[in-house]
Amino acid sequence: MTIYVGNLSYRATEDDLRAVFAEYGTVKRIVLPTDRETGRMRGFAFVDMTEDAQEDAAITELDGADWMGRQLRVNKAKPREENNRRNGTGMRRNEY
Numbered sequence: 001m002t003i004y005v006g007n008l009s010y011r012a013t014e015d016d017l018r019a020v021f022a023e024y025g026t027v028k029r030i031v032l033p034t035d036r037e038t039g040r041m042r043g044f045a046f047v048d049m050t051e052d053a054q055e056d057a058a059i060t061e062l063d064g065a066d067w068m069g070r071q072l073r074v075n076k077a078k079p080r081e082e083n084n085r086r087n088g089t090g091m092r093r094n095e096y
Helices: 014-022 050-060
Strands: 003-006 027-031 044-051 073-076
Touching: 003 050, 014 027, 014 044, 044 050, 044 073, 050 073
Parallel strands: none
Antiparallel strands: 003 044, 003 073, 027 044
């Protein structure tokens, strides 16, 4: 399972997140997406931990918590849906 962490401060770093989630168990991976054009953080992250029980505990404790001046949204990440937007030509991207 992957944890979605939303409403993050733009000042938050991977080390900051690792420190917070390490209180609940071992962190395997953290992804902090950035904007392609500006390089700035997008205000959310994904966290993977070694055990589901650790992830559940982190979600329960951190959802709604005030951190770095923001109220966190923490829940199970939803699977990424296929993007059906059209590319401006009226065709889908791989519809050549």
